[in-house]
Amino acid sequence: MSEVRPRSVYAVWLVALGVYLLAVFHRSSLAVAGLAATDRFGISASQLATFTMLQLLVYALMQIPVGLLVDRFGSRSVLTAGAVLLTCAQTGFAFADSYPLALLARVFVGMGDAMTFICVLRLVNTWFEPRRVPVMIQFTGVLGQLGAIIAAVPMTWALGHLGWTKSYLIAASLGIVMTTLLLLVVHDAPATRNLRGQAMNLTAMRASLAESWSHPGTRLGFWMHFTTQFSATVLGLLWGFPFLVKGEGLSKDAAGVLLTVMVVAIMGTGPLLGWRITIRPWHRSTLVLGIVAAIVTVWTIVLSWPGEAPLWLLVVLVVVTGVGGPASVIGFDLARTSNPPHRLASATGIINQAGFFASLTLVIAIGVILDWRTPGSSTDYTPDAFRWAMSFQYVLWSVGLVQIWRYRVKARARLLADDPDLYDEMKRTF
Known part of the structure; x- marks a missing residue:
């Protein structure tokens, strides 16, 4: 660790943090769009609440599979897949014109969201000295939640001035920027771009x-x-x-x-x-x-x-x-x-x-x-x-x-x- 330049450590962390912040942004982007969603899809309040409950359920169910994927393929690959999935899912949500299609899009938003935080935690544990890990993990969690705050005002303005489709397409386009930065900057470890774990069959996964x-x-x-x-x-x-x-x-x-x-x-x-x-x-x-x-x-x-x-x-x-x-x-x-x-x-x-x-x-x-x-x-x-x-x-x-x-x-x-x-x-x- 002592041979790694601090600038490289923080560059990796900041880009990974940016992807997590974007995931929280996408997760929270519907919070200010409740009335717009009700009008667009012709749904009730309980149907609107289903978006939130479904995302929570998908996020929770994905945690163990994502953890296994990260242990096998490394944070960089899984984080990239999550960023791409979020971008595609938000694009689909932008064009969704029915409640079932919108629900399907939010399922994939939840899946992409679930593929970010564990990856960033793994990068923090890999790149930072053990004594600094607890503080950096707290900073990661706290700063990532800024995505919810950032989503509020811009999305409210965009929905009011640009309409549903353009607003969510612009939000989705942020994923292209972050995915590019991720591929250029983030490595799984100081000496390795892509870190691979041992291949495991179903029996080995259950044992792990x-x-x-x-x-x-x-x-x-x-x-x-x-x-x-x-x-x-x-x-x-x-x-x-x-x-x-x-x-x-x-x-x-x-x-x-x-x-x-x-x-x-x-x-x-x-x-x-x-x-x-x-x-x-x-x-x-x-x-x-x-x-x-x-x-x-x-x-x-x-x-x-x-x-x-x-x-x-x-x-x-x-x-x-x-x-x-x-x-x-x-x-x-x-x-x-x-x-x-x-x-x-x-x-x-x-x-x-x-x-x-x-x-x-x-x-x-x-x-x-x-x-x-x-x-x-x-x-x-x-x-x-x-x-x-x-x-x-x-x-x-x-x-x-x-x-x-x-x-x-x-x-x-x-x-x-x-x-x-x-x-x-x-x-x-x-």
């Missing part, structure tokens, strides 16, 4: 995944990711705005500002958490347990508050909940320290699907409970209905916290058995 999953460190990372991410994801993705407006009586502008505050909290705390686990790796799970406890505590106060919660408390809610986003990234550091390099991407894929499955479960559960607690077929949800719906989070938190504690004990016991010297060294960082 089983080895990754059997390690308690991987399972600990899985449940950390599961437990920390879903609350912020669901608020930002679908239910935060209606909860704040109809459940807590805020104006639409105030609700929008609070969700923006949550994004700022996510971006501001990520690098800090990365630095913390770098100097205190022994306490990664302790940090996560503390963050989850804080999230549960604030939600409990808000949901049990008589009447509408005061604005200051809702600010605390979105800030504390937002911290759960970068806290979920700590799970990837468990993949790094619990698996050999040739299994790193597949282990990362196992962990990365956890939070998205939890988020998808919560998205669906909230919708079902709101319908259950709302008379007739009305969508005029009441504060009481939202209290019931948001309380489903306690089911997921309970499962996740029990599992984190279980595998925290098992992971430390495994480390003691495998490497007593490292065990003692990490404990000394208390």
Whole structure:
């Protein structure tokens, strides 16, 4: 690593980050196009929500296959395939003139999106020194989320002035630029443009995944990711705005500002958490347990508050909940320290699907409970209905916290058995 010029390291990282940022841009580009999509395809609100749920499901299901592909063919090849797939999918979405075709296009957007983050994490682990990896991974996650912010204003303007097809074609054309830069700049490793892993048949793949999953460190990372991410994801993705407006009586502008505050909290705390686990790796799970406890505590106060919660408390809610986003990234550091390099991407894929499955479960559960607690077929949800719906989070938190504690004990016991010297060294960082 010492022979690699810093300029080369950051050039690779910045281009890979740019591809990930573009993937988040494409993922989020429909968020500001809801009304336009409703008019273009003649769909209902529930059909519109299907776009979001379908993308989440595809993203989660793709994580393990993508991890295996990265371990076999390297980050550069898989990242290139993802960028090309995103470009083609957004082009198809631009020309889609029916709901089924639009859904199909978004499926492929989800697939292309799923092929980016794991590749970038693998590049970070390969190019940067181990002591810098946790911070760089947090920076990657935080800066990548700028894609969602960048998508908002330009896409709103474009849809209003250029129309559907031209707007999405321009968005798709960005993929051509990033794919070109990727092919010119990104290498899998300092001395290798394309890094290839050992060819594996189906039996070998199952064995590799089983080895990754059997390690308690991987399972600990899985449940950390599961437990920390879903609350912020669901608020930002679908239910935060209606909860704040109809459940807590805020104006639409105030609700929008609070969700923006949550994004700022996510971006501001990520690098800090990365630095913390770098100097205190022994306490990664302790940090996560503390963050989850804080999230549960604030939600409990808000949901049990008589009447509408005061604005200051809702600010605390979105800030504390937002911290759960970068806290979920700590799970990837468990993949790094619990698996050999040739299994790193597949282990990362196992962990990365956890939070998205939890988020998808919560998205669906909230919708079902709101319908259950709302008379007739009305969508005029009441504060009481939202209290019931948001309380489903306690089911997921309970499962996740029990599992984190279980595998925290098992992971430390495994480390003691495998490497007593490292065990003692990490404990000394208390």
